[in-house]
Amino acid sequence: MSLNSKVPNGPIKDKWTNYKDKINLVNPANKRNIDIIVVGTGLAGGSAAATLAELGYNVKTYCYQDSPRRAHSIAAQGGINAAKNYMGDGDSNYRLFYDTVKGGDYRSREANVYRLAEVSSNIIDQCVAQGVPFARDYGGLLDNRSFGGVLVSRTFYAKGQTGQQLLLGAYSAMNRQIARGKIEMFNRHEMLDVVKVDGKARGIIARNLITGEIERHSAHAVVIATGGYGNVYFLSTNAMGSNATAAWKIHKKGAYFANPCFTQIHPTCIPRSGDYQSKLTLMSESLRNDGRIWVPKNIEDAKAIQQKKLKPTEITEENRDYYLERRYPAFGNLVPRDVASRAAKERCDAGYGVNATGEAVYLDFAAAIDRYGKEQAKIHSIENPTKEKITELGKNLMEEKYGNLFQMYEKIVDENPYETPMMIYPATHYTMGGVWVDYNLMTTVEGLYCIGEANFSDHGANRLGASALMQGLADGYFVLPYTIGDYLSDDIRTGKISTDTPEFDAVEKEVKKRIDFFINNKGSKSVDHFHKKLGKVMWEKVGMARNEKSLKEAMTEIKSIRDEFWKEVKVPGEANEMNLELEKAGTCSRFLRIGRTFC
Numbered sequence: 001m002s003l004n005s006k007v008p009n010g011p012i013k014d015k016w017t018n019y020k021d022k023i024n025l026v027n028p029a030n031k032r033n034i035d036i037i038v039v040g041t042g043l044a045g046g047s048a049a050a051t052l053a054e055l056g057y058n059v060k061t062y063c064y065q066d067s068p069r070r071a072h073s074i075a076a077q078g079g080i081n082a083a084k085n086y087m088g089d090g091d092s093n094y095r096l097f098y099d100t101v102k103g104g105d106y107r108s109r110e111a112n113v114y115r116l117a118e119v120s121s122n123i124i125d126q127c128v129a130q131g132v133p134f135a136r137d138y139g140g141l142l143d144n145r146s147f148g149g150v151l152v153s154r155t156f157y158a159k160g161q162t163g164q165q166l167l168l169g170a171y172s173a174m175n176r177q178i179a180r181g182k183i184e185m186f187n188r189h190e191m192l193d194v195v196k197v198d199g200k201a202r203g204i205i206a207r208n209l210i211t212g213e214i215e216r217h218s219a220h221a222v223v224i225a226t227g228g229y230g231n232v233y234f235l236s237t238n239a240m241g242s243n244a245t246a247a248w249k250i251h252k253k254g255a256y257f258a259n260p261c262f263t264q265i266h267p268t269c270i271p272r273s274g275d276y277q278s279k280l281t282l283m284s285e286s287l288r289n290d291g292r293i294w295v296p297k298n299i300e301d302a303k304a305i306q307q308k309k310l311k312p313t314e315i316t317e318e319n320r321d322y323y324l325e326r327r328y329p330a331f332g333n334l335v336p337r338d339v340a341s342r343a344a345k346e347r348c349d350a351g352y353g354v355n356a357t358g359e360a361v362y363l364d365f366a367a368a369i370d371r372y373g374k375e376q377a378k379i380h381s382i383e384n385p386t387k388e389k390i391t392e393l394g395k396n397l398m399e400e401k402y403g404n405l406f407q408m409y410e411k412i413v414d415e416n417p418y419e420t421p422m423m424i425y426p427a428t429h430y431t432m433g434g435v436w437v438d439y440n441l442m443t444t445v446e447g448l449y450c451i452g453e454a455n456f457s458d459h460g461a462n463r464l465g466a467s468a469l470m471q472g473l474a475d476g477y478f479v480l481p482y483t484i485g486d487y488l489s490d491d492i493r494t495g496k497i498s499t500d501t502p503e504f505d506a507v508e509k510e511v512k513k514r515i516d517f518f519i520n521n522k523g524s525k526s527v528d529h530f531h532k533k534l535g536k537v538m539w540e541k542v543g544m545a546r547n548e549k550s551l552k553e554a555m556t557e558i559k560s561i562r563d564e565f566w567k568e569v570k571v572p573g574e575a576n577e578m579n580l581e582l583e584k585a586g587t588c589s590r591f592l593r594i595g596r597t598f599c
């Protein structure tokens with residue numbers, strides 16, 4: 001099959017505008033006769049569903065949580081980019097486009113990225129209109145901060161809860177349509193396969209996660225907005241439920257994958273503490289605005305710290321190695337994530353790690369506390385402030401900016417980051433790879449779209465911070481609503497799609513067969529046993545450093561874990577009830593396939 005990206009002709013700056021001027025439209029009366037399924041109600045799916053329903057289509061939405069408000073998007077902390085140039089520091093659509101393409105190691109589709117930069121400003125206006133409480137400066141204007149890989153401040157934020165606030169905005173917009181009957185919301189439903197009729201996506205098979213019932217749902221087009229699959233590594237910063245089910249299932253039905261192995265390893269996560277951990281926690285990149293990353297300059301000091309014979313605060317300035325500032329003076333601590341992660345691993349591999357496992361570096365806020373304290377003392381006309389007063393004022397300001405993150409760190413690590421540097425280490429965070437889509441966000445299956453983190457479109461080999469929320473909302477609020485209309489304009493006479501057809505029969509049968517297998521297998525090992533094993537192989541051999549040898553070894557090892565999984569997996573309980581182990585078994589089987597695809 002040859003891939004056609006369908007990128008419009010003409011100068012990059014004019015493509016989207018010209019495209020929108022020429023596409024086919026569906027008139028309001030005809031929209032009422034068209035159904036669209038949106039699987040996933042995170043920021044991408046939620047914004048798409050709300051907008052499509054507002055336009056007049058009949059939308060059905062699905063999520064496996066008990067409410068769209070619990071999508072993984074809620075975890076996003078740091079912010080969302082937009083080329084508003086509110087700071088007057090030289091930003092523009094072109095610069096946002098350029099930074100994103102460069103940050104992605106020139107592997108992104110440039111036409112998509114330019115469009116993303118163009119609509120970025122609309123996103124902020126839309127969210128402000130919804131009441132999203134972005135941080136504001138003293139004068140009441142929206143505030144911005146910096147993220148890695150850029151030289152301007154273009155990140156809009158709501159303290160450390162940006163994703164949550166944006167999701168509440170999208171959810172409110174959805175709720176308006178749920179109340180009007182334009183969105184039918186299926187909470188606690190998991191899509192288990194897509195149904196194609198005459199080559200076009202025309203529906204899904206979903207499991208009601210409360211009753212276990214297998215259901216058929218039809219539509220004229222299907223949108224997949226099911227997020228990323230970083231949990232293939234077992235430990236990641238993703239929500240525990242994030243999975244590859246929908247992406248993998250549509251792949252099996254003909255939707256191509258692109259760059260499956262492009263995974264982002266985020267530099268600032270709380271280090272792993274032991275073998276029984278099931279989740280890793282992110283410390284937002286926004287902290288790198290004010291935190292300085294370092295390890296001891298002398299290996300003896302590093303060893304003493306690892307053995308708890310020395311405290312970081314006892315190491316003098318001249319004996320610290322601020323290795324990012326040393327190696328990358330222009331960007332300093334705000335280098336892109338991939339660069340910061342590799343540099344941390346290099347220092348730890350060389351023996352300079354600062355916790356018992358040797359897998360941590362420091363993120364230190366002492367200089368920022370001092371700097372802000374002095375500034376605050378001036379602002380409040382405090383003459384000759386004492387050192388204690390400066391520290392107090394500085395800490396107060398840090399609390400305003402990052403309080404919830406510091407509190408989260410203290411709860412997990414039991415150390416006070418206002419007093420002693422945080423320990424951080426890289427961890428799996430985001431999947432740039434995903435389902436291949438064309439300029440219209442359509443996959444290689446007609447009528448099957450993929451948006452948000454689940455697709456591969458805009459971030460190349462490395463996503464810059466604060467640009468996932470931007471992409472998800474751009475896709476959902478401003479791109480898909482145009483492109484899907486162009487496709488659906490051919491469907492205005494099709495009428496309702498029946499679910500009582502051989503195509504639905506066949507896919508439902510396949511889905512039930514797989515569920516029956518898991519329930520009846522009666523093996524001896526839990527799903528987590530296999531998932532953990534897979535995660536270990538992925539991290540060690542397909543993680544931050546990979547080579548031909550490690551990838552070949554990983555392929556063999558994953559195959560043997562997979563063989564054992566199909567023989568030995570044990571799923572307690574029944575199919576026709578709420579059964580979390582059954583859900584996990586399906587997820588793990590797909591992770592085992594996707595893990596091998598990485599290699």
Ligand SMILES: Cc1cc2nc3c(=O)[nH]c(=O)nc-3n(C[C@H](O)[C@H](O)[C@H](O)COP(=O)(O)OP(=O)(O)OC[C@H]3O[C@@H](n4cnc5c(N)ncnc54)[C@H](O)[C@@H]3O)c2cc1C
Pocket residue numbers: 039040041042043044045062063064065068071072073074075076077078079080162163189190191192225226227228237238239242243245246282429430451452453454465466467468469470472
């Ligand atoms: C800790 C953390 C912090 C982050 N901070 C930022 C940040 O500050 N800025 C930024 O830009 N990005 C950030 N990101 C990345 C960003 O949050 C995600 O990329 C983005 O929210 C993904 O949105 P989404 O709508 O594509 O997917 P999700 O929010 O993951 O939503 C997926 C939806 O699909 C549903 N679903 C999945 N599979 C199925 C299925 N088979 N059947 C039915 N429903 C299904 C789920 O129920 C859910 O509703 C962060 C990520 C993490 C992990």
